[in-house]
Amino acid sequence: MLKKCLAAFVGAAIVLALVPMAAAQPGERTMPMRTPDGQPDVSGIFTFRTLTPFERPARFEGRENLAPEEAAAFEAAERTRLNRDLFDPETGAAGYRPRSEGGVLSYNEFWYERGIELTSDKRTSLIVDPPDGRLPPRTEEAAMAARENAAYRREHMYDSYENRSLADRCIMGFNSGPPMRSSAYNNNVMIFQAPGYVAILNEMVHNARIIPIDRDVAEPPFPQFAGVSRARWEGETLVIETTRFRGGQSGGTGPNMHLVEKLTRIDPDTVAYEFTVTDPTVYTAPYTVTMPFRRTDGPLFEYACHEGNYGLYGILAGARNLEKEGRELRP
Numbered sequence: 296m297l298k299k300c301l302a303a304f305v306g307a308a309i310v311l312a313l314v315p316m317a318a319a320q321p322g323e324r325t326m327p328m329r330t331p332d333g334q335p336d337v338s339g340i341f342t343f344r345t346l347t348p349f350e351r352p353a354r355f356e357g358r359e360n361l362a363p364e365e366a367a368a369f370e371a372a373e374r375t376r377l378n379r380d381l382f383d384p385e386t387g388a389a390g391y392r393p394r395s396e397g398g399v400l401s402y403n404e405f406w407y408e409r410g411i412e413l414t415s416d417k418r419t420s421l422i423v424d425p426p427d428g429r430l431p432p433r434t435e436e437a438a439m440a441a442r443e444n445a446a447y448r449r450e451h452m453y454d455s456y457e458n459r460s461l462a463d464r465c466i467m468g469f470n471s472g473p474p475m476r477s478s479a480y481n482n483n484v485m486i487f488q489a490p491g492y493v494a495i496l497n498e499m500v501h502n503a504r505i506i507p508i509d510r511d512v513a514e515p516p517f518p519q520f521a522g523v524s525r526a527r528w529e530g531e532t533l534v535i536e537t538t539r540f541r542g543g544q545s546g547g548t549g550p551n552m553h554l555v556e557k558l559t560r561i562d563p564d565t566v567a568y569e570f571t572v573t574d575p576t577v578y579t580a581p582y583t584v585t586m587p588f589r590r591t592d593g594p595l596f597e598y599a600c601h602e603g604n605y606g607l608y609g610i611l612a613g614a615r616n617l618e619k620e621g622r623e624l625r626p
Contacts, residue, residue, distance in 0.1 A: 346409065348421070349584070350422055359419060374411060421476070434578070463606075465500060481498045492510075531559055534557055538553055569583065
């Protein structure tokens with residue numbers, strides 16, 4: 296029965312995802328995109344890659360946007376600064392440490408998909424609130440807990456797979472969220488709708504959420520890594536509220552996070568994505584991020600997470616071998 300329901304849902308979603316929008320004639324007003332059941336259409340395959348920093352750099356303090364010439368110069372400088380093919384294999388680039396002896400870098404530039412430009416309005420940060428474009432200060436308790444957890448991880452990172460991060464274990468991606476945020480690669484997402492549901496499929500770690508819309512659906516009896524999401528329509532905007540996090544999700548805080556995501560169709564090629572994170576046990580104030588989802592051609596590819604397939608085994612097997620030899624385990 297479950298397989299039949301899933302097949303029916305996927306079939307309906309594919310039909311809805313392929314419904315085109317009639318092009319407006321010159322001088323005509325573009326009609327809002329709609330699904331066959333009359334809901335605002337936020338579906339499609341999108342990329343959210345961008346060079347706009349998550350937090351505002353200190354040199355742009357007090358400035359929300361850059362002039363075109365400044366933006367072009369910043370983009371060119373960032374493309375050079377981040378280019379892995381230009382890194383020194385022995386010392387790495389600024390703030391980067393090679394992962395192994397002999398100066399072997401993790402990936403070369405071929406694998407990166409971080410974007411080549413700022414958002415269209417040339418913003419200096421994806422964070423729009425607080426107005427300074429920076430994350431709010433952490434609470435003293437959260438800062439202390441973070442330091443203690445980091446120290447514990449350094450001391451015990453080779454003890455067991457349970458001491459490795461969720462990314463190492465291929466359970467959660469570093470940009471798929473929720474909430475989603477632009478990062479190094481796999482910044483692609485497929486959104487498709489069926490009556491009463493929206494599905495959000497991220498390319499990173501093939502993370503998928505199937506979210507009821509305006510439905511009284513029983514919640515699972517336990518928290519989840521991606522939280523428990525419920526959605527509703529507010530005019531043309533799909534609002535998704537997520538709570539009951541297990542903790543460890545990308546771009547978030549922990550199990551007490553309350554996440555509100557908003558998806559609004561701007562034009563046939565763009566959906567505005569906004570999210571607000573509230574967690575008074577971690578941050579002294581909420582923060583809000585906005586970034587565009589831009590339509591992209593082509594499919595989402597399977598994310599083959601080699602770290603969980605064989606890398607994790609290699610890390611722990613190597614650690615046990617070093618222990619047998621009486622050699623030091625180093626981070």
